Amino acid sequence: MSVLTDPKLSTELDNPATLLPERRRAAAGRSWLVKAAQHTLVVAVFLAAWQYASGRFVDPLLITDPVSVGRQLLEWTENGLLLFHLSFTLQALFFGFVSGAVAALLLAVVFTRLPRLGRFTETYIIAFNAIPNIALVPIFIVWFGFGIETKILMGYLTASFIIFIAAFQGLRNTEARYLELARILEANTVQTLLKIRIWAAMPFLASAVKMALPKTALAVVIAEFLGSNRGVGYLVVRASNLLDIPALFAAVVVLTVLVQTLSLAAAFLESRLLRWIPKEKR
Amino acid sequence: MTTTEQRPRATAETSGTAAAGTGAPDRATRSGGEILIQGVGHVFPSDTGPVEALRDIDLRIAPGEFVSLVGTSGCGKSTLLNIVAGLLSPTRGTVTITPAAQDADARLPRRAYITQDDRLLPWRTAVQNVAFPLELHGVGKRERLARAHELLDRVGLADFAQRRPSELSGGMRQRVSIAQALVYRPAVLLMDEPFGALDAWTRESLHELLLDVQAELGTTTVLVTHDVFEAMGLSDRIITLAPRPGRILREYVLTDFPRPRSHRELQTPHFVEIHEQIRADLGFRT
Ligand SMILES: Nc1ncnc2c1ncn2[C@@H]1O[C@H](COP(=O)(O)OP(=O)(O)OP(=O)(O)O)[C@@H](O)[C@H]1O
Ligand SMILES: [Mg+2]
Numbered sequence: 001m002s003v004l005t006d007p008k009l010s011t012e013l014d015n016p017a018t019l020l021p022e023r024r025r026a027a028a029g030r031s032w033l034v035k036a037a038q039h040t041l042v043v044a045v046f047l048a049a050w051q052y053a054s055g056r057f058v059d060p061l062l063i064t065d066p067v068s069v070g071r072q073l074l075e076w077t078e079n080g081l082l083l084f085h086l087s088f089t090l091q092a093l094f095f096g097f098v099s100g101a102v103a104a105l106l107l108a109v110v111f112t113r114l115p116r117l118g119r120f121t122e123t124y125i126i127a128f129n130a131i132p133n134i135a136l137v138p139i140f141i142v143w144f145g146f147g148i149e150t151k152i153l154m155g156y157l158t159a160s161f162i163i164f165i166a167a168f169q170g171l172r173n174t175e176a177r178y179l180e181l182a183r184i185l186e187a188n189t190v191q192t193l194l195k196i197r198i199w200a201a202m203p204f205l206a207s208a209v210k211m212a213l214p215k216t217a218l219a220v221v222i223a224e225f226l227g228s229n230r231g232v233g234y235l236v237v238r239a240s241n242l243l244d245i246p247a248l249f250a251a252v253v254v255l256t257v258l259v260q261t262l263s264l265a266a267a268f269l270e271s272r273l274l275r276w277i278p279k280e281k282r
Numbered sequence: 283m284t285t286t287e288q289r290p291r292a293t294a295e296t297s298g299t300a301a302a303g304t305g306a307p308d309r310a311t312r313s314g315g316e317i318l319i320q321g322v323g324h325v326f327p328s329d330t331g332p333v334e335a336l337r338d339i340d341l342r343i344a345p346g347e348f349v350s351l352v353g354t355s356g357c358g359k360s361t362l363l364n365i366v367a368g369l370l371s372p373t374r375g376t377v378t379i380t381p382a383a384q385d386a387d388a389r390l391p392r393r394a395y396i397t398q399d400d401r402l403l404p405w406r407t408a409v410q411n412v413a414f415p416l417e418l419h420g421v422g423k424r425e426r427l428a429r430a431h432e433l434l435d436r437v438g439l440a441d442f443a444q445r446r447p448s449e450l451s452g453g454m455r456q457r458v459s460i461a462q463a464l465v466y467r468p469a470v471l472l473m474d475e476p477f478g479a480l481d482a483w484t485r486e487s488l489h490e491l492l493l494d495v496q497a498e499l500g501t502t503t504v505l506v507t508h509d510v511f512e513a514m515g516l517s518d519r520i521i522t523l524a525p526r527p528g529r530i531l532r533e534y535v536l537t538d539f540p541r542p543r544s545h546r547e548l549q550t551p552h553f554v555e556i557h558e559q560i561r562a563d564l565g566f567r568t
Contacts, residue, residue: 180369181401185415186391195418199405276405278448 064245072250081235082254088230089258092148092220096155097213104160108167109193115172122168129161133219137226151223151231158219159212166208170201203277206270213266214259221255232258314502315381315392315469317343317366322375323527324361334527335361339375341521341530345469346500350513350520354564358528359506360398363472366504367395381469389419394463396476400455402447408458409434409443415466433461436491438484452479460488464495471495471503477512489516493541510560514553515543522563531563 047066054065076082111118133154140150174197182192198205224233232255239247322339325332335358343349351359364370366377381392402411409430416426434443437457447455456479463471477485493516495501507513513520514536522531534556539547547553 177397177399177401178403181403183369184367184391184393184395185418187418191418195414196403199403202405276446276448 061245064249068246069249069253072246073253076250085231085235086254086258088148089151089217089220089224089232092151092223092231093155093217096152096220097159097216099152100156100159100161100216101163101209101212103156104162104164105167107160108164108171111168112171112193112197113189118168118172122165125161125164129165133157134222134226137223140223141227146227146229148230150227151220154219154223155216159216162212162215163205163208166204167201170204171197174200202273206273210263210266210270213262217259217262313469313500314346315379316345317341317470317502317504318376318378318380319343319362319366320376320378322362322365322372322377324358324365324370324372324374326361336365336372337527337529339528339530343502343504345502346496348496348503348505348516348518350505350507350517351523352507352510352513352520352560352564353523353528353531354525355508357523357525359523360474362523362528363395363474363504363506366470367393367472369395379470389421390466390468391415391419392469393472394466394468394470395472396456396459396463396474398475398478400447400452400459402455402458402462404447407444407446408439408450411447411458412461412465415462419466429465430461433465434458436464437461438487453481453484456480457484457488460491464491467499468501471501473504474506475508476505477507477509485512490542492516510557511548513560514548514556516541520556520560522560524563532559534560 050063051066054060054063073082111121136157137150137154140153144150144153171193178196178200179192182196187195221231221233221236224231225237228234228237232251235251235254236248239245239251319339319341322336323334324336325334339362351362353359361370365372366379368377379392402408403414406414409427412430412433413426416429421429431440431443434440437460439454439457439461442450442454447458450458456476460476463473477488480488489512492503496503505513505516510520518535518537520534520536522533523529524531536556539552
């Protein structure tokens, strides 16, 4: 077999995964740069078209223009409003998400130990999850008022549902051969949980976190829409009440950037946690 | 069954601490356990009616003995090993494992089980997998890594310590499993077709390793194999099983032949005769 027709060799040359590490990194760096350039170009063209159309083809009262939106964002940054509202939303998100994730994991662990109770209760949990959570906000406001508690609670509910369902499914479906290994090696229950079950459930957990993080942020913002005097959601509501179109667009930009950043962070976290799974199997 | 004498073995009084880097084998004393299988039978329930996998198995395996089980596919070998390993409770009878008299490290599990398909944890590297049993039972990090590296070296995988199972070949994974089983010096070592995925040369070097471990530690070993030459080369005793339901057919005691047994030795009339007889037991024409 000649070198050129050897299928193994030729795929090694073509497939970035089989390149030498340094060459792979260089290739990845190049492709990252190319992608960044493409996206910058698309956004620039879009903004230019928007700026051009505003006042020429479309009433600027309706679509404002990028420069005004940018000016508004700059103003919020300078007078501290952006930080003020963003920090409120991030705080609610942080406490809601972390408490929700911890509670979901603990409950999933308990139910993995008591599988019959778990499967019984899961039915109710799933039924409860079917309630659109927006509908609950007014009730929470009645209970807890307009403060951060209501937003944390919304975040908590959203995160804990998503993570519980995934964690319970992941933890109870540990492959039998890993559990047999644990038995042969006389691992205790805690070790089996921490060193085997959690890891085996990692693909479920990571994708749940990836899904839950932006959804929790949106839930918090929705709670802010419906009753608040702080937060990114409040920025949107206030701008729309004042019919301040540049501010409205600017608030939407803040919201989009927030959710997008969280999605990227979660995807990055997922890829770190799942590094042990070969890429083609993820 | 008269195999009551244990073969001579190393009895130096060092504890289970393997010195890192030193080439000298660590001669911790840990003699094998006794396996007593009494009236074991097993029936699997299934959709098409119950399947009787084993019937009336009576077997005593002496401390330090090396026993091979041979039998045709589906005759219940894996079922029997699962029962001895404690993964499956038999529908009838009992299995008793009496631990060795002196234990070098009483914290560690007494049984090791190498199965047909490997049970390595995909999120751990080879060396982390090998060190896993020690990690579970409180052996300090430095010591367990030193012992794991030593074993990986002995199975010829020193250069692959940091690879994960998905980056290893089937035969390499099987060798990591073997290292994992030997790292805690079990009193009883159960192996189900452990060398199936290996080439003849790797197989032979692992046979040597097994015999070394046996001589060093006196581990009681049960090997399931389809390879009669493998069984004849390694065993004190070969047991043939009949299928459906699995029963003990006959046993061949080979304690009179010292090991290692060379390839040429296995061609001598005595072994040829045993080979023919085993083939006849399993229903092949001789
Ligand atoms: N979980 C199970 N449920 C139902 N039947 C089973 C189960 N496991 C094994 N059996 C049956 O028990 C019998 C013995 O199976 P076992 O796996 O012990 O065979 P084996 O001797 O190890 O075969 P091989 O050499 O092919 O590995 C077979 O007839 C098989 O169909
Ligand atoms: Mg089998």
